[in-house]
Amino acid sequence: MSRLGARLAYVDARLDYEIDAVAAHDAVAASEAVLVDTRRLESWQHGHIAGARHLPKTEVASGLETLPRDRTLIVYGWGPGCNGATSTARVLLAAGLDVRELLGGYEYWVRNGFEVESAGVVSRQQPDPLVTAEA
Template structure:
């Protein structure tokens, strides 16, 4: 008996709806990095953590807007018509999910960056803190040491 097949796979049409739906709500660190590098104008990356976490390190090009301040400050920091990408610490934290919900309630198109700041750092993308911008070595459990994973 197959463990994988003990619950049958969904019909392909259901799988299309499910996976397309996930992509409508989520993005990954690689795609966010590519858009920031390309300076895509209609995407605003929002760090939903607090000021102490921001100072510890954040994504260059992101804006700081802690979840508790979204309702009061989103309209000032996010231009109309932009899609918001939220991130928090990492997969063990749902702060970016809570923030994405708040942006959606305010009428903003929004996606959550899966993996959060943790996977941004682990995949070797640039980080900014009081020392400036730098990169850490790629964690070979989360990304290839050189180049793209090809997915």
């Protein structure tokens, strides 16, 4: 395979695996996907995507059986600088589950103005015009 062909295959694979916040929101709304928060408990309690399941990367092996197998699992961590979701996704994919990773993680979900939950209260912040088409 040529260098350009290898790069094209890599980009195609990324597009098949990664999902942005808008597409993830739509997939969850259509009941096609379930969001899975891979952060530690303290981070989850600070705030998480409303409706997400909590499965810290340290508990993946013991939590495999609790995950649905009839929908895509969209894993996420804090944001672009966090790879906890990537390591969780690897375990889930190896176990035969359909997994995608949320680009930008929790940070970009919030910045898009989608619903989050903290202390039992669901809220949303004003969308950041730098990441959304809304102004």
